[in-house]
Amino acid sequence: MRKDAIEVVQGDITRQAIDAVVNAANTSLLGGGGVDGAIHRAAGPELLAECRTLGGCPTGEAKVTRGYRLPAQWVIHTVGPVWRGGKDGEDKLLASCYRRSLEVAVQTGVRSVAFPAISTGIYGFPLERATRIAVREVRAFLEANPGLEKVVFVCFDRLTFNCYEQALAEIS
Numbered sequence: 001m002r003k004d005a006i007e008v009v010q011g012d013i014t015r016q017a018i019d020a021v022v023n024a025a026n027t028s029l030l031g032g033g034g035v036d037g038a039i040h041r042a043a044g045p046e047l048l049a050e051c052r053t054l055g056g057c058p059t060g061e062a063k064v065t066r067g068y069r070l071p072a073q074w075v076i077h078t079v080g081p082v083w084r085g086g087k088d089g090e091d092k093l094l095a096s097c098y099r100r101s102l103e104v105a106v107q108t109g110v111r112s113v114a115f116p117a118i119s120t121g122i123y124g125f126p127l128e129r130a131t132r133i134a135v136r137e138v139r140a141f142l143e144a145n146p147g148l149e150k151v152v153f154v155c156f157d158r159l160t161f162n163c164y165e166q167a168l169a170e171i172s
């Protein structure tokens, strides 16, 4: 088990010195609030210009752009599900976000990736449920992909940080 390949930190994902940061975007890929707004502000207008060429992104999928003014070289934009009570395929779609983001990362030659807690803000996905899915998917992917060296869960607040620590301790 490559436990040491996963890190949990509290902080701002736009400040992470890492190969790629994942953006919790919407299907338009044209920016928004939350972490999406923060990434676009920090990366600068060139990011939006490149996003305009991508033609949007379906929920559960991922697309890559350059990072422009971010310390990260790449941004992997994924679209999490809006929480609608849990019977609308939300779990599977969220798992797909983590898996597809990591697949795109490996295809891009990325060795380290930072994730925000996708869907747990504006999209309302229950935090504990989301963190368990995130940890499970990332663990499984790391097991199967030794070329990927590090995945960091970047938590904006202490509650999210604690949830990831708990999920990592439970799912071993």
Ligand code: AR6
Residues within 6 Å of the ligand: 011, 012, 013, 014, 024, 025, 026, 031, 032, 033, 034, 035, 036, 037, 038, 039, 080, 116, 117, 118, 119, 120, 121, 122, 123, 124, 125, 154, 155, 156, 157, 160
């Ligand atoms: N660094 C790390 N995490 C952050 C940051 C940051 N700078 N800013 C916020 N978070 P959200 P969603 C956390 O709402 O639920 C946008 O409008 C935040 O505290 O950003 O997937 C998009 O365009 C929470 O833990 O994303 C979509 O329309 C987590 O990031 C919609 O929001 C995700 O919260 C997507 O909603």
